[in-house]
Structure formats: structure tokens, C-alpha cells
Amino acid sequence: MAAVVAAEWQLLFNRYYRKLELYQLQWKNVDLSRNKVACAPYGGPVAVIRDDGKIVQLYAESALRKLRIFNSAGVQISETVWKNPGGRLIGMAWSDDLTLICITQDGTVYCYSVHAELIKTLTIGEDRFKHNIVECLFWGNGVVCINEAFQVFCIPDFRNPNPVKLADTGLEEMPLCMAVIEPQYTMSGNVEVLLAVEDHVMVVEEDGVQQIGAEFGPYQKMVVSGNGKYIATFTHDGTLLVLPSDFSDVAFQYKCESPLPPDQLAWCGMDSILLCWDDILLMVGPSDGELEPVRYFYDEPIVLIPECDGVRILSNSSMEFLQRVPDSTVSIFQIGSTMPAALLFDALDHFDRRSAKADENLRLIRSSLPEAVEACVDAAGHEFDISLQRTLLRAASYGQAFCSQFQRNHIRDTCRILRVLNAVRHADVGIPLSIQQYKLLTPSVLIGRLLNAHLHIQALEISRYLEMNQEVVIMHWACSKITVASAIPDADLLELLLDKLKLCKGISYAAVAAHADKSGRRKLAAMLVEHEPRSSKQVPLLLSIGEEVTALMKAAESGDTDLVYLVLFHVRQKGPPMDFHRIIQARSLSRDLFITYARSYNREFLQKFLASTGDVQELFIKDSIPKQDVAFLFLKESWENTKNPMASKGSPLHRPRIKLIEEAQKLFSETKEHVFESKAAEEQAKLLRIQQDLEATMKQPIFVDSSVIDTIRTCIVLGNHRAALKVKTEFKVSEKQWYWLKAFALATIRDWDALEKFSKEKRPPIGYRPFVEACIDADEKAEAVKYIPKLSDPEERAKAYARIGMAKEAADAASQSKDNEFLGRLRSSISQNAAASSIFDTFRDRLSFQGIS
Template sequence: MANPTLSWERVGKRFYRTFEGYHMQWAVHVAESHLAVAPCGGAIAVWDRTDVIRAGVARRAQIAIYSGSGRLLATMPWDLGQITGASWSVNDELMVLAQSGVARKYTDFAGNFVQLRLPEPVTHVQWLPDGFVAQSEEKWTLVTDFSSASFLQIDLPTQVLDWVAVPADPSSGRDHAVIATAESAILYTFEQKQHPLSIEPLLSLKLSPDNMWLMGQRDGQIYIYGTDTFHEEYRFDAFHNPATWVGVAAVAALEEEDSLSVLDLNSQERLTLEFENAVSIYSEVDGLRVFSDYSHDFFAPVPDVVTETFRLGSRAPSAILLNCIDLLEKKSPQANENLSVIGISALPGAVDACCVAAAAELDPRWQKKLLRAASFGKSALNLYDSTLYLDVMEKLRIANTLRSEKVGMLVTVHQMDMLGPAKVLRRLQALQCYGEAIAVARVLKCPVETVYIAWACHQIQSNVDLEDAELEQLLAATLDNVLGISYVEIAQNAFDEGRPKLARTLIDREPQAQRRVKILLRLHEHERALQVSVDSGNVDLLFYTVLSLASNAEVSLPQFYRLLGDKRTAIEAYKRLCTLQPNAKETVHKFLYQMDLVVDDINLSFTEACVEPEIEPKHMQLVTVQKRFAELKQTHFESQATAEFVALLALQKQLESEFEMPFANLSASDTVVALLNISQTNRAQKVANKFHISDKQFWWLRLRSLVSRREWTDLLEFAKSKKSPIGYLPFYEQTLQAGNLEAAGAYVDMCTNVDYKERVQMYLKTNQRDKAIELARKLKDESLVPGL
């Protein structure tokens, strides 16, 4: 391979080179067309210069969208008259402004757009990353939101020579502004503030691609100012024609349609490039794009590390290391000697320089050779951090994919870094290069699901002649092999394209119930959404679905009730949601009445009565509930239980008036305990008998009551009153737990149903050691008593 320096052009101490990009596939006459080029190798919008308003009628025109290699991506009709200008947003959305003041932002290549109309016709426009500043006869208008009809305006001064829009700078707190030159230069902000600048009255104002420098022209001279202070930094004798930035290293101007003059800002020397046809130039952050009818090339300064590596006769370590590859191919032992010449201390730097030079190359052959040189140098080092080497390999793999003729993104690695992985993938999808997008996503270790979703949506939009079943099979053949794929967006796209049947089929393939429910709700498949949420067993999802349907203005109340139908879990969810709202009782009762859920309505009334704190209204409500239960055959048990509850409340009302103490809201057992605690044993027994409290339960209640009041004599009398239905062991245990060992000991001999070993331990626990020894000796088991 010939040394690449042979094609370089030297200007002062700096070299420049032209990368031959693509032989364009388009049939565009650059000299007769307007071009809007997206930065960093993006798409190109083209419209004819002759599309003007004639005889007061706008001739129907179109805007063609091409890839960097000239592949036609889309054509969009334009019927709004003469175009003032067009540009691309940071999200690769085409922004177009007509002289009539109508502005459009195309959100995709399918022609979908948002549109706004400015208050008056415009004469000129300057573009911002997220909008534009338009000039009319009297005002500048700032637009940053195409979906809003509100915008900021400032008055236009008289006799403006030229002006430029300055993007906002969050780091300095500066908002969008305008720099205009007339007799003096002033920075106008849209906050109605003016800042005089020390700038000459200039023409052809242009910001550098990095917005760090401002260039202006006057009388064949170029003036350059820093945008931090706007003080003059450089002044050169240059061109009379409007100049364009070449990165930030040089400026260039078309002297003729086929002749480009370049001024190096460092040396102030000039270079002239001649072309076979008329060309159009567009500035990039690190170079200049050159378009003709047949080609798309990239002109840029050569980085210093590349110059040192390739320059003939260079003794830079990276140049020597690169030479080793030629020696290795010749199987010359001098390759290893060259490593000694470099030296072990300089070798890591040489490896890094070869990596950086490879990243700056657009020719894959030189990329490989430089990386081979870096790999050879790495092999001679015991310790070397390969991060840069691996990073460059990964980036070049991606960059070469992007530079392919099919994709048509003539980007440098630096431009690719500026775009970032997400935007690179979005561009590939917009270019319909899905295979390349998947390959790039895997190299970047990014999720590929979004690429497959974009591919599926494109298939739905483009295969209009396929039946739903055929299209489903086409999609399933690819998507079924993709783990974690979501069909939500694909189904939505199918619905939007007029394929509701296909959308429903695709929703059934969605594995996550939550996603299925949300898309079904969006597609107005309300019944299916509710059924999916019920079947999922996810309570949160069920509440979400029911609430969404209940608050949906498109679903009437009768329709909502029909949707709930016999879905008991959904009904319970809605009842629970209703209780969280004001006037919940009325809402739920109305709902249950409409649904003919009589038993549920009575149960709700019963619950409401139970939580009523006052005994009188609770009693009245429960009487009503009992009557309603009695009217239904299927609620016989509920009627009896409620009747007992009503009787209990009546009794408690009587006891409250009789003993002047609270009995309300106590259960039957608690009522008995309350009576026992005030020594109303007979009344307690009557209550127990009336409410079917068994003897065993009553004995337990009285036992615990006497123990809690420490009435040991009454407890012993109660134990001896008659045979205990619960035995006597509870008396012993309850008394022992209360701490009265003497009283507990009285019950040991009464516990006839325990074995002798346990009885011995009971004697010991109640300090009756003599009885424990006597029983142990009687049964000849003295080991039961310690110390014998």
C-alpha cells in the first residue's frame, strides 16, 4: 500500500486530506438544489431551487431524503410555498420553514409532522439544535417547541448587516440569543436585554461547529472572536465569498462552483482544491463535507499523531512500530531490533499512538495495519493496559459498519462518539438498516429488543398486501427467537395501520400481563383487559384496570357494570376502591343495587353497622339488616346470627343502664367476663346459657376472672362446687402462673388424671417436698426427687 501521505496536502505546518466517501446513487444536481445535511454523517434533505411561488400559486414540490451514499429514503410532498430554510434537530427530525411563516418538524421519514405558524412571513432563518430563530420585517422570533403556539420575540433593529443565532449554554446560564451587527454589534437575548459587543460591523456571521468561535467577514478579511468574551482573537486576509468552518482548524469558501479555497488558521496559508463538477460544502466538528452530483467526500486536517506516524522519514516511536509490520511480512529479524530502538519506556506510548491513528483512519486497510502494529508492540510488554486497544477495535468495527454504502454514514470516530450509542442505533433504524443495527447493538452490548421492534413495525407498514395471518407468521418467525421482546409497541403500530385483528393476535403473544392490559386499554379492548388482569392474579394490576375503566369517560356507567359482570374479584376490587372515595357508602350501595347483588348489599350494611361506635344506632341498623336477611331463603344462617347479635345488643343496652358501665361492642364471651368481674355470677350464667356458651367455656371464663382478681378462696370453692368439666389441672396451672404456690398446691391432689411422675413434679413446684418424697418412695422411684 502506498503511503497515505502521498495524497495529503500541506498547508503551513499542517496537513489536510480528503477521504473519498461514496459514489452517490442519487440523481441530484447540486448546483440547482438546496441541501440540509444532518451533522455527523446523517441524512440529507434535498429540494429544488426552482420551487418558487409563481403567479401567486405555490407549485407543488417535494423534499427528498437521502442517506449519505445517495440512497433515497423518503420523499415528502411540500405545498406551503417557497422554503426559507431547513435543518435537522438533535434528534434527527427535519425542520422546515416556509417564507409564509409556516414551520414543520417531520418526526420520521414517513412524513408525520407537527406544524406551527408564525405571526408574520419570514425573510431569513438561523437554526438552533432544538429549533430556530426567524427574521421577519420587524422582529426576530424564537421557536424551540413546534407543538406550542407560543414563542418569544424581540424587535429587529434598523440597518442590520448580518446576524447569527447563538444556542443556549447551560454551563454559563446563557439562554438563546442573537448577535447582530450594524453600526455596532449587539447581543440580543429573548429576555429583552441587550449587551454591546466589541465586534466590527461584519457580514456572513457563522458560529464554529463547537459554538466556541464566531467568524465574520468584511472587505476580504475574516475576523474570529471567542464566544466567551467576544473579543477579537484573529484577523486574516481571506475571501470575499461567504466562508465556512473546517472543523475549528481552518475556514473555506467556494471561489467558483468547482473551486474550494481553504485557509489554515494556524499558518494563515491557503490551499485551493479543484473539482470536476460543482460542489456544495457543509461544516462538521472535525472537518468539511463536500457534495457533488456524483460524490460525497470528507475533507479534514490530519491529526498530529497520524502525521507523526505516517510522515516519510519520521523517527517517532509509532512510525518505527508501524514499520515493524512491513519487516514482519518480509520475515526480517530487524522487526525485533526496531523494538529495541523504540525502547521499553517509549513502547507503551507508541502502542497508544498507533491505536489513536487507527481510530482516525477511514481506510480499513490502514486501520488493520496500525492495529497489527499496536498488537505487536503489546506483545513485547509484560504489563500493558489494553483498554484503549480494545476500545478502538470496537469503535472501528462499528464505524466501518456505518460507513458501508448501504448505511451511508461517512463518520469519523470522533463524530460517532459525539452521537453516542443510542443515537447511532436510532439512525440505523431510521435508515432501515436493521441487520446492521442489531450487529452494532451487540458490539455495544446494548439491548437489541428495540431494534427488533422497529423492524417489526416497519414490516407492518411496508407489507400492506400481506394478510394478517401471513404477516403474523413473518413476524413470529423472527421475534419468537428474541428473548424479552415486547409486543406492545408492535401491536399498537398494527392497530394504527388499520389492522385491529393482527393487533389482537400480537397482544396475545405478549408474556407480561401488565403490558397486555395497558395496550388493551389503549386499544379500547376493555373486556379483554379486565379479564387478563383478573386471570393474572396480580392485585395491583386488577386495581389499576378497574380504576382505569371506572374513570374512563368513554365507558358509561351501565357499560362499566356490564364489564364487571360476574367477575367477583373485579367487583371486590371496585368496592374497595369506592370505599376510598368521599360518599363511599352511597356509591357502593348504588353499584350493588345496579348489579342486583342483594346479599352483597346486605353484607355491606352489616359491616357498616358493626363499625358504628354508638350502641343505639348500631342496634337500629342491625334490626334492619336482620329483617332483610330474613326475607331471603339463602341467608337463613345470616338471619339467625344477626338476630342473636341484635339480642346481644339489647341485653348490653340493659346492662349499661343497670350497672352504669360500658358493655357495648363486646362479644357474648366478653360480656360474660365483664359480669363475672363485677361478681354477677348468676347473671353471667344466664347470659352464657342464652347465647349458647358451653359449660367448659364458662368454667374457663370464670376461672380466669377469679385468678385475675386473685380471689383464691372463691376459686377453691368454685372448684369444689361440682365436678369440673375442664378438670383441675387448669386450676393448678393458672394459680401457679399467678405466683401463688400455696393456692396452687391445693389442686395437686384433685388432678387425678396425671401420672405419678408429673404429680411428683407438681408437689415439688408447690413446695410440698414431703408429699413428693412419700409418693416417690411409695412407687419405688426415688430418682424423681433430687437429693434423696
């Protein structure tokens, strides 16, 4: 078996490498040469979109560009039409949380989920990108972009996408290539951008620019190692150089046969470097002497996907994994190996064949048996072939039976890890993790990736097998179900959710209900929150969905006074005081707790509450508040009720105000010093009641809070003379004021017949002056002429005639007053009329002559 396992290994200096086929891809009609491709590390998904920068033959493919997402086995997860709103696609890559980041030439960043759903759109900024983006380079959760003006910008973290402009490069042409040293590997803690310019490298940071590596350039390709310590470069003369990140010295170099730069340059772990041209993949590693690189030939395009322990190789037809063969595997399967692990593995083979040589091998390695068992366990963990995993673990178990010093849990733990890895490596899941990648990724992150891909069954089984918290999985499933099951009625969906949620004790129904509320299914949220056993989570959610009364009831049932206070303060801040008082008045525990709090911290608040509820005895007995203060408090509360926005939409809302004013009147009447206030409150309550009845009868909310005079005027204008007369009688409005009010009101609506009829009912107590004034103010001279002759005072008649421009009649009326001085004043007021002035002069001369005689 050792010869079979090691047959395809490749020796590079003193290290073996192997290339494993992970999957035969299940996709169809996907040509990597015609597409832009983004592959996530740690066995993540593959995003493919047709490259609009290339002329391609569409075959049977749709003319619409589609963004398609596959798992590593080529099984399509999702797709969406790419509408290309921001111009040409410059680059795309997966972030650490498996968000697909796509950047177009206008500086727009589109973020997609694994299901090709547009999560959000970011704009790097028109002020920053007045020029189109030419190139971008991704790492982890960040990206570096360079535009047509050779300005460099950086988004250090897509979770907090604040673009940062780096120092001015002063470039006049595009750099030959670009690389990035991630912030975690720099002294400053900020990203460093390496730009290959002419024969040197320009290190661009936020604070400045420096030049390095002038003696080794020009550089046509650069790539930084996984730990940020080394940089692999391909120079203009076809030399591969491995340099420290400060370009201080050459750690390794190899002269390639061709000076043409490779299409791709990638690190294979930390042991070798891959150079990819059209049809050849060259693997180069360090050596002490003459180096013979390893060559792999391909007749189809490939994409290199660097991993922490190797490189995944994606082609049109397959997904492969190139890695250095682990030392434990070499010790077992290297041809001719006599290492203890190889002898132990061979002993198992003899044991299966019932050969006595099995015991002989064990005696040979008895002192090294723990190391041999450890090597078999370690080699099993690095294997992708399940049958070989099983054989190696059997060998380890066989050796463990004769080794008391070996930790027995190690085999069990490795078995558990391999079961998980084999499950996620299945083509339907398509996450080909190695054991080293799995340990770096951690099980919790793996569960998160399964959840993001909506592989809830696999996530649940793995969580259960690893004895992890299953609540996260079930919660994610429930929230996803609510999102996608919009057509299922609330009652049916509730039954389906409860059937699964009950599998996990202590699960937060409130969190699922909160997601239902956010999804617009408030009824479902209310039904779900009823099943939440923890009041501390139930009550806040009830408040957030507007169920204040239910929240108060649940808080009271819990016996937690803090929760009760939480609800009380929420209701008090959210709505008007009247609603707050109504809600807590009927609940004794809530009412008592509120009174206890308010008595200690907010006396005015307590007074308002007790005043609004009419609990006067509570104020007098327990709080020793004078009656007049309570009465004023009633009036203040009554006035504050007018601020209710619904008060203008119907008079029934004013009934509590009337009750408060009447309570105030009773309290004022019990004190001798507030007779006026008592009478005023009585009148106000009576007026409000009349106004409320008027609004209810006439169905117009225009009376409440107007004065008595305005109420009468409004009634007359609306034609309700009986109501106007009733208000006049109730509030003892004088006859003189009544005539003034009604005359002007009738003139306002230009009801001249009614005005004339009103003037003839009886002789007006103040004469006909109101009628004349009303007609003149309404600019109706013809109507005014009807009433001017009835004015008893000649001077009033003269002034009235003068106001409507009847000069002769004014002069005639003025002459009857026999007041020469009045005639002079009147003449000066109409001096612009020559004929009228002549008449006035005649009458004044006549009066003067009569005086002389």
C-alpha cells in the same frame, strides 16, 4: 507506505490536513447550483429541492418540484412532490433528531421525516408574522427568523415549538449578515442573535439589544465556532478576522486577495477556517509568522458541511472529508519520522519480510513501546481505508506481544468500533462517521438513525455485536411492519411478527399491540396481546382496546389484586352501573374484592351494587342495613337505570327496573310503617309492566315512565281503545275521569264520528260538558253545537253558546235560567255585538216585568 499515505497531505503552518474521498455519489442529474440543499451533520442525509429563486433549465427533469432525500453516498432514500402551499421556501435544515425543517415565507414550518413524510405543520403565527420572512438561520433544534419589518423571532426547540419574539432591533434595513450563538454557550441560557449592521454588530436577545465590535466592521460574513467561543468574520475590505464571542480583541486575521465576500464560510474543527468562492476553497489557519493558506480548486459547486472534527465537502459528483491529520497518524506516516510509532509500524513491515531489522526497531523503542502501540491503535481508529486499518492494528498487536504494560482490551474495543464504522460507511447505508463523531453521537443514537432510515437488519446486527438491547430494534421493525403491511391479513401478519418477536426474550408484545391498535388494527392488537406474558402490561392494553371482560379475567388469573382493582375502577367509570354489576357478578374473586373495598371506603356504592344484584341477605346480615333503607335503595337504583342512553330504544332494558321495584315492594310490605310506599311500588311495577308490553306491541317507545292518565290518553290517540280500557280497569280510573280523558283524546285526533258514538253509548256520568269543552278547545263550533243543547244546566248552555259566538241562542238559554244578574254578566261579555246586546236587554226587561207583576 508512509510516503504514499502522506503524499496528499497539505501543510498549514505546523499542522497537516488531508482531504479524503468518502464516496463517488450515485445520484444523477443533481446540480447543487440549481438547488437548495440541507445536509445533516454526523454523516446524516442530504435533502435537495429545486431553488425557485433561480431561473434554471429543466433538462429532462419534471416541471414539478420534488423534495428528494439522499444518504451521504447519493443513494435516494425518498422523495415527495413539493406543493409549495406557503409561498417561497426560505430555508431548510435537519434537526438533531433528523427531522427536516422547511420554512416558507408566510411563517409556516413543515416537518418531514427521512422518508419524506409530512410529520406535522406548525404556524409561527399570523399575529407575529404579518410580514413575510426574509431570512432564517438554523442551529441544532432551533431557528432564528427575520421578517420584512426587521423583527427577529426565535423557536428555541422544535420539540416544544413556542415562537419567541426577541427585543425590537429598531432597524430600517436588512442586516449585512446574521449569526447565532446557541443557548448552551451563552451566560443567559437564551439564544443570542448577531446582526451585522453598518460598522458594528448588534446582539439581540429576548430582553434587550447591545452593540459590539464597532472598531472592526462592517462585517459581510459571520460564523460561530463549534464551541461558541470564537466568531470568524469577513470584513468589507477582504480581511478574515477571528474574534472572541464578545468581539473584545482580534485572535487572528488574514488579508484575502479579494474583497468579495465568500459564498460560504465554515470552521474546520477548531483549527482552521474555510472560505469558499465559485471555483476555489481556501483554508486559513493561525500562525506565528507569514501564512501560506491551502487552496483547493473545484470546477463544480460545493456545499460545506461542518463536523466536530472537520468539514464534509459535497459536490455534484463526490462526498469528501477534510480534516486535520491526527497526531498519531502524523507520528507514523510523516516522511522521515523516527517516532516510536513509526518505528513500530516499520518493524511490522520488516517482520512480514522476515528481516532481522524488525527486532532492531523493537529494541530501539522498548521503553516507549506502550506509547507506540497506543499511537497505532489511535491511528487505525481515525482511518477510513480498511486495509490501512488492518495494517495499523496488526502493528499494534505485534508491539503488544512485547509490551506487558499495555491494556489489551484497547485493541479489542477499537476493532469493535471500526467494524461498526465500516458497516455504516458502506454506500448502501451512507453514514460516513469518523471515530470522533461516533463517540460524540453514541451507539444508541446511531442505532436510532438506522431505525429511522428503516435499516433494521444493520441496526439489529450492530446491536447484537455491541451487546446492546435488541428489543428496541425488533420493536421498531414490528411497528413499521404493521404500518406498511396494511394489505396483509391479520392472521398472516401475526405469524410473521411472532416469528421475529420471539428472538428477543422479554420483549413487550403489549407495546406492539398498542401500535397495532393505534394503526386501526384492533383485531391484530387483541391477538398480539394474548402473547404478552406480563399481566401488568397486558391488562392495561386490554382495557385501552375495549376488552374489559378479558382484562378482568387476565387480572384475576395473575393473582394481582391491584390489577383487578384497576380493571374494576376502569369499568365502573367507563360504563353505566348496570354493565359494571353484570360484569363482576359472575366472577367471584372480582366480586369479593369489590365488596371488600366498597365496605371500607364507599358504603353507598356497595349498597347500590348489592341492591342491583338482589343480594338482600348480604345487606341485612353483613352490613346491618334496615329493610326500608334497602327498599328505598332499590327504588333509587331503578330510577338511575333510566339514565341509560339505550333505555329509550327498547323496553327490554326496563325489565331490571321492574324487578328492583318489586323487590322494594316486598321489603316495604314487611314493615308496618310503609304501607303507602308498598302500595305505590306495587302500582308502579304494574304500570311499568303494562307500559313495557304496550311498547313491545305497538313498537313505539313512548309509554314507559308516563303517568296512568297519559298512558290512557296515548292509547286512545293511537287508536288502541282496548288497551286504554284495560289500563282504566287495572288502575280503577273513575267514570267521570274516563269520559273527560276519552273525549279530549278523540278531539285531539279530530275523530268526530268516534266522539259522537262515544257520547251515545250511555248517558255520560258528568253530562255532555266534556264533549262541548273538547270541541270548543279544538275550535270545531259545528261539532260543539251537537252537544250544547244536551247540557241540562241553562247557564252552562248559555256560556257555551256565548263562547262560540251564538248570541241569540246564548240569550235564549240564559233567559231560561230566570236569573237577571246572570243575564247582565253575560250581556257584558258580548257587549261588542249591538244586536246581541239588544236581545239581552229585551229578555232582561221581560224578566224584570214578570218580577213586578
